Amino acid sequence: MSLLNLIDVDYSVGGPLLLDGVNLAIEAGERIALIGRNGAGKSTLLRLIDGTLQPDDGEVRRADGARVARLEQEVPAGASGDVWDVVAGGLGELGAWLAEFHHLSHADVVDTDALARVQSRIEATDGWALDQRVTETLERLGLDGDAVFDRLSGGMKRRVLLARALVAGPDILLLDEPTNHLDIEAIDWLEGFLKAWPGALVFITHDRRFLRSLATRIVEIDRGQLTSWPGDWANYVRRREERLNAEAQEQARFDKLLAQEEVWIRQGIKARRTRDEGRVRRLEQMRVERGQRRELQGNVRMAMAQSDASGRKVIEAKGLGFAHGDQVLVQGLDLTIMRGDRIGLIGPNGSGKTTLLKLLLGELAPARGEVKQGSNLQVAYFDQYRATLREDWNALENVAEGRDRVEVGGGSKHVIGYLQDFLFTPERARAPITRLSGGERNRLLLAKLFAQPSNLLVMDEPTNDLDVETLELLEELLADYPGTLLLVSHDRDFIDNVVTSTLVMEGGGRVGEYVGGYGDWLRQRPVPVAAATATATATATAPAPAVTPVATAPVPAAPARRKLSYKDARELDALPARIEAMESRLSELTAAMSEPDFYQRDAASAAAHASELGEVQAALDEAYTRWGELEDSGG
CATH class of the missing domain: 1.10.287.380 (Valyl-tRNA synthetase, C-terminal domain)
Known part of the structure; x- marks a missing residue:
């Protein structure tokens, strides 16, 4: 018996149905990757599964006693306190009592009356087994229950929230972009952990390697419909292309027939006298069917503003050193970056990747050594925190900056038309950016970036929140970029497909330089790093x-x-x-x-x-x- 079934579910947020009569069964132990374009309804479907949202029509039917937990895409605003408190919060009111008991029992001066009251509440609900489950979950995920949640890195916060979801013992675990803000080591760890987890898993991810490693089934949302595929990414890509080709041929045949019938209905008086009323009714039905057709969302069309070439030597660093307090981030680095190099930066969160970028760009003064930049440099910077977007401007104003046209791809283009290439309708382009989704903000930042002439492109985590189609187009664009690229990313496939060499933050200020991408580094790294x-x-x-x-x-x-x-x-x-x-x-x-x-x-x-x-x-x-x-x- 299935753990959960969606039966003829409809859901709308205005306009065409986001989900149109969809059906889905989730079986015990399977791992479903949920994919689709940005805005297709993936996160909405997760909220329908966990009961946060109710369908407009249809039914979400759970097996008796089946528990569902969801790891949200962003850290909840109300999550605070010790890690133990946040994790126990996954147990609802009982979790609050357990957290209170945890604090009272660890206090320097124990309030015995308060401790007795909360202890009696826990005992009345047989809650001690769940107290042990919180402790075991913390140990299982390598978390310190006494650590302050607000002081943790983004990656560690995600791990705490995963513990919060797991502590309820869910039969179905829902993960919305679980690899966002995680470094490569943490992503590897999460893959292994989820492979060993015995429950059913439904997850959304833009990380293709993570998807290939985990998924036993791929479910695609496309124009309100769900399609299920075996969990083989290459097979999915091939079969989806075959389906879209067949769909295009069928639509072309339908449109040709409709055009012929429209010509017939508009013939002269003699033809109308002998008109077949059944044929007229069929034509009317065809018009309705054509009007209800939902077209496949177009792909982003990316082009870059052109710039004069930089000097042959772009950046040269000698004996570069920098420390943050007692933590040595860079020590004794000698590096030469030549025109046309595409360099990836790899390392754990907090290891100094962004700091190294700022040192190389001259935004940060080194503690030791020197950095020399080459001639005629024009830098375009993609900021992972999207700080270059002005919140008081709309999308159009952020890209235009007072201009009507932008120079891209060797020609001039009106800003509205340029934004349409990045899937912004004129109405969406004029909407406040506070209303944009994470994927839309990333597309907007790319549009702003590529409208700037550059010969040195610096990209710090550009892949978060982008759908797979946009990622693949970005890879193609970067592969053809004539200038120099510095890239920070935790997306292993993206690194392998784009860069020609990597700089690896190896700890203690060591920065290793390797030919090739992430996979090449795994093969080349020396034994001390491997250990x-x-x-x-x-x-x-x-x-x-x-x-x-x-x-x-x-x-x-x-x-x-x-x-x-x-x-x-x-x-x-x-x-x-x-x-x-x-x-x-x-x-x-x-x-x-x-x-x-x-x-x-x-x-x-x-x-x-x-x-x-x-x-x-x-x-x-x-x-x-x-x-x-x-x-x-x-x-």
């Missing part, structure tokens, strides 16, 4: 019950090496083989969980499988830690 990021690499192919992200704090001075004992030396020699065996077993366990019939097994078998997977992952983490200890000790 430092072992957690992320292991979880890219296998799930982890709890993983600590790569540290970005400065690496302390190495202690004096000592000679290893005979026992430790033998242990160090044996570790590579042990690690290889454990990684092989993890791959086998993960592959088994990806089989379609895995969740049709009995519950005990599935639980034993998941338990073994968690044990192997924990042992692997411990082995990597031990390897690092022995290496540091003199191995």
Whole structure:
């Protein structure tokens, strides 16, 4: 029996139905990727599934006792307090009591009367099992319950909110753009975690590698309709293209027939005397059908303003160093960027990627070393926080800046027409940008950016909130960009498809330079870096019950090496083989969980499988830690 069914559901926000008579069944254990153009109704569908919204017509039918939890796209405004409080909040009123008990029992001076009152409430609702569940969930996700939520990074906040969704023990977990604001290591960790999670999963993502890794089924929203495809991205792309071609041919045939019938109905008096009334009725029905047709939304058409070429040497850095307080972000960096280079910056959140960009652009003075910029540089900057958009201007004013026309693609274009290339209708172009969605704001920022002549393009997280079609067009545009590109992104496919070399923030101020994209870096990185990021690499192919992200704090001075004992030396020699065996077993366990019939097994078998997977992952983490200890000790 399905966990949840949508039956002939309609939903509208004005204009054509956002969802038009859709049907969807969610089965236990499956992982559904929900895709579609920006504004197609993906987030709306998640809200209908969790009951936040009610359909205009049709029914959302849940199995008895089926629980649903949703991780929202943005951090809720009201989320505050300790991490323990935020996570317990996923349990509703009981969670509030548990949080109160947690604070009272950890206070320096215990209020015994208040503690007794809240304890009696918890006992009356058999709440202690849920208290243990909060603790286990925090441990499982590697979270400190006493940490202050507001002081966490964006990525760690997302992890806390995931814990909040999981603590209710949902049968269906809904994730809206879960990789936004996560660095690559955290995305790898999340992939592994969700692969091991036994419940049903429905998620929205623009990260194609994340989608390919997780999805067992792809559900597309297109012009109000849902279409289900097997969870193979390449197969989906091919079959969707075939469907659209067939649809275009059928519509062309229909339009030709309609045109012929319109000619017939307008013939002279003699023809009207002998007119077939049945044919007239068919024509009237065809007119209605044509009027109700919903056209496929067009693609963004991107073109860049042209600029004179920069000098051959764009930027040169020598002995570059910078620290933020006690944290060394860049140390002793020598770097030469030549015209036409397309360079990606990779590293954990907080490791200094944006700081390095500002140092190279001269926006920040280095603590040590020097930066020289080449001649005739024209810089266009895409800011991940969209700070270059003025909130008191509409979309048209943000791009036009007092002009009527923009120079793009070697020609002049009216600003309204230019914005239509980025899917802004004239009405939408004049609307306040406070009403724009995240995807629309990103498209607007791209439109503003590409209207500026440039020969050095700097893009800091440009892929958030963009649909896949727009991402692919952006990749093509950047591949043909004649100038120099500096790109910060956590989208692994985007990096691989765009850049020719990468700079990697390796911690302790080290910045490694590698040929190629993310996948090339994985193959080239030296053993010390691999050990430092072992957690992320292991979880890219296998799930982890709890993983600590790569540290970005400065690496302390190495202690004096000592000679290893005979026992430790033998242990160090044996570790590579042990690690290889454990990684092989993890791959086998993960592959088994990806089989379609895995969740049709009995519950005990599935639980034993998941338990073994968690044990192997924990042992692997411990082995990597031990390897690092022995290496540091003199191995």
